[in-house]
Amino acid sequence: MKKTRDPFWWTFFSAGGTLSALCLPVLLLLFGLAIPLGWVEAPGYEALRARIASLPARLFLFVLITFSLLHWAHRFRFTLYDGLQLKHLETLILAFCYGGALAGSLLAGILLWQL
């Protein structure tokens, strides 16, 4: 049987699925709907920046963003394979999904580092 790296990606898929399921709905509800629609007041720049620039918050955001993107990469890859029957484009799909996720993680690392 061919050896694959799939177990490696499945770990990220599952950790990312759990992290995003726990954290993303409330964050997007706040910033996507509650704050722009005026249900709650937007946090001020200085206060929010200070809170997000703390080391634990930066680490948390890096892990959350990285794992969420890897979760997307893995799940979307199989959606394209099975849902859209695109298994023959495997190389392209792998490059797009995991490449995109890694690029996003790198960007997250740089932006959070510079904060």
Add this chain to the structure above:
Amino acid sequence: MSHRPRYRRYQPRLYQRRMPIFWWVHRAAHIRFITRELTSVFVAFGALELLFLVRALGQGPAAYAAFLAWLQTPVALILNAVTVLMLLFHSLTWFNLAPRALVLHAGGRRIPDAAVRGLNYAAWVVVSAGLAGLLLAT
């Protein structure tokens, strides 16, 4: 369903009926399955929005104000409304499947599915309240 056979890279010698691209639209369960899989797109989109928030915070008060203003545009509001719905669907389906992925035993007995689900939902409530409290505290 189309009946044109074709050769493929995988199992090329087997006769395979060609699956149409939209094979999943005929049954509610299949549509639910594809919707669940597509929630991952919104997970990625949510992560990217957080990335833009971080970038705006790094650039200064003007960039943060511009980001908040962008969030108020109709396009952003519609996009985020859909995103929130899809993220809720992701969380619900993820936690409901948790007992399948996480089989726990205590005292030689399997912990019932409902308890594993309950723990997941409880964690979800606690984390959500904690994050909202941290972000909105003045």
